[in-house]
Amino acid sequence: MSALEITILLFVGAGGTCVVATRDPLRQAMVASLFGILLGILFFVLQAPDVALSEIVVGAVALPLMILLSLAKIRGGPR
Amino acid sequence: MTVRTRRAVFLLAAAVLAAVLAWAFGGLPHFGASRPSSGLTLNQLAVPQRHITDVVTAVNFDYRGFDTLGEEFIFFAAVLGTALILRPKLAERPGHVADYATGRAVPPTSDAVRVIGLGLTPPTVVFGLYVIAHGHLTPGGGFQGGVVVATAVLLIYLAGEFEDLHGLYTEVALERAEAIGAAGYVGVGLLGLAAGGVFLQNVLPLGQTGSVFSAGVVPLINLSVGLEITAGLVLLLTNFLHQVIVLRPGARSAPTALPPRV
Numbered sequence: 311m312s313a314l315e316i317t318i319l320l321f322v323g324a325g326g327t328c329v330v331a332t333r334d335p336l337r338q339a340m341v342a343s344l345f346g347i348l349l350g351i352l353f354f355v356l357q358a359p360d361v362a363l364s365e366i367v368v369g370a371v372a373l374p375l376m377i378l379l380s381l382a383k384i385r386g387g388p389r
Numbered sequence: 390m391t392v393r394t395r396r397a398v399f400l401l402a403a404a405v406l407a408a409v410l411a412w413a414f415g416g417l418p419h420f421g422a423s424r425p426s427s428g429l430t431l432n433q434l435a436v437p438q439r440h441i442t443d444v445v446t447a448v449n450f451d452y453r454g455f456d457t458l459g460e461e462f463i464f465f466a467a468v469l470g471t472a473l474i475l476r477p478k479l480a481e482r483p484g485h486v487a488d489y490a491t492g493r494a495v496p497p498t499s500d501a502v503r504v505i506g507l508g509l510t511p512p513t514v515v516f517g518l519y520v521i522a523h524g525h526l527t528p529g530g531g532f533q534g535g536v537v538v539a540t541a542v543l544l545i546y547l548a549g550e551f552e553d554l555h556g557l558y559t560e561v562a563l564e565r566a567e568a569i570g571a572a573g574y575v576g577v578g579l580l581g582l583a584a585g586g587v588f589l590q591n592v593l594p595l596g597q598t599g600s601v602f603s604a605g606v607v608p609l610i611n612l613s614v615g616l617e618i619t620a621g622l623v624l625l626l627t628n629f630l631h632q633v634i635v636l637r638p639g640a641r642s643a644p645t646a647l648p649p650r651v
Binding site for chain 2: 311318319358360361362363364367368372373375376379380382383
């Protein structure tokens with residue numbers, strides 16, 4: 311395992327822990343987005359660029375966006 | 390159960406789990422040492438057999454194309470289900486179309502966000518189309534490219550107003566595009582049957598390896614998947630934004646003119 315692979319694996323481990331440790335859903339969506347980018351880099355380092363692309367578009371963009379919009383709806387608009 | 394017993398049960402379970410995990414990890418081949426024979430075989434076969442230089446696409450849309458068809462319909466069903474859940478309820482009325490933030494006024498969109506958003510929109514669309522069109526040559530394909538194209542809609546919303554999306558598309562057009570994309574995959578599969586072969590069998594000339602017009606029907610499948618994902622995701626996004634920005638629970642004063650549902 312190269313130093314680069316070990317580094318990014320440690321980052322992914324730390325990132326995943328951060329997502330779980332963040333309790334406020336709003337902040338969690340942003341942390342999860344960063345975690346998606348970290349996972350994308352990991353897949354890229356492990357020579358899986360196809361999966362990396364999917365992970366970035368879904369994990370870093372689509373999923374946090376859906377969470378943010380759902381939160382905005384749940385927390386309500388002007389009554 | 391007292392806290393003490395609970396902790397004892399947890400510690401016992403955690404210890405057993407840790408021991409079993411350590412045992413299992415010890416039996417794994419070294420990192421990167423295991424090279425499954427199927428992967429090696431496909432690496433050698435994909436280019437001469439299918440003229441596809443991205444082996445992942447060759448696997449996804451050719452060697453196991455039927456599985457991907459199922460996955461595509463999972464997405465189709467998911468979008469359909471979400472759109473159904475997000476339909477306007479009886480107690481909801483279209484209200485004043487505005488962004489809203491809890492406990493503070495929404496600041497106007499800054500010039501920087503407008504410029505960057507508008508500047509990024511055309512390259513995003515072009516890049517997404519590129520990823521879709523080159524799925525059989527380089528990493529990417531209909532799915533990844535489709536999401537990239539759909540992101541452009543989000544950029545337009547961020548750079549402008551929700552109303553800016555009105556003239557761009559209608560919900561009916563999106564639904565049709567999504568359906569056509571999903572049906573396109575099946576249609577390409579049926580071409581193989583019509584030609585006397587099996588479902589999803591290639592019927593087009595393979596062309597020159599490395600050219601955009603090569604790899605037989607795989608680029609067509611990528612195109613239809615790209616259409617479905619783009620339309621599906623934009624539909625999802627529009628439904629969510631409509632819920633957040635337009636619909637209000639039992640709007641106090643009925644608006645004089647209902648804002649059209651994009």
